[in-house]
């Protein structure tokens with residue numbers, strides 16, 4: 071019994087990683103579970119979520135075989151703190167899924183720090199996933215605008231926080247995961263003491279019960295295998311900024327290419 075908590079910044083592949091893991095017969099992906107539990111604070115928000123939010127299994131929460139049974143528990147514990155609710159849910163999960171591993175892909179460090187206060191140390195397995203700053207900046211600028219410089223600093227300060235985590239964790243790079251998914255998924259399986267299963271290479275086969283972070287189910291065009299977006303290769307401004315900021319390059323190299331799978335991406339320090 072364990073919890074995999076996926077740490078990272080947005081747009082760095084946490085959802086796909088969670089889905090991939092969720093395909094494994096011993097794992098259930100709960101998506102961005104911390105966000106979900108933290109955002110259900112009142113009876114009204116509870117009703118809203120249960121009647122409107124759809125689960126990855128294909129139904130709304132109140133009809134989902136997993137979530138419908140949690141309703142009664144949640145309604146009696148709405149006033150509890152986030153950490154208390156997390157523990158209550160974890161005990162529910164363990165009853166529903168004996169011997170299974172739960173994945174929470176909420177990314178945020180704040181949630182993680184609260185979770186490790188209530189869950190035993192030997193039950194939490196954090197995975198930190200980081201996307202190459204060049205690739206990440208292109209995705210974020212396309213979605214939200216902003217200059218390359220601003221996005222670079224945003225990436226840097228957020229990821230510097232992650233790089234200082236003292237809790238034992240596994241570091242993976244999004245590029246390693248997207249380009250060498252099998253090697254990375256084998257590595258994660260070893261970390262979790264489970265056998266790698268080939269089906270994990272097809273994340274959209276996941277039958278998990280994620281609600282918050284359920285964006286993939288609506289995007290059918292990308293529904294096949296794990297793929298890599300090469301757009302940044304052609305972006306002059308992104309590559310220039312990367313050349314001009316050695317501190318950023320250094321952190322990028324440490325976080326994204328720590329498993330040494332992509333030698334051709336490795337540049338001289």
Ligand SMILES: [Zn+2]
Nearest residue numbers: 125127134279
């Ligand atoms: Zn469901």
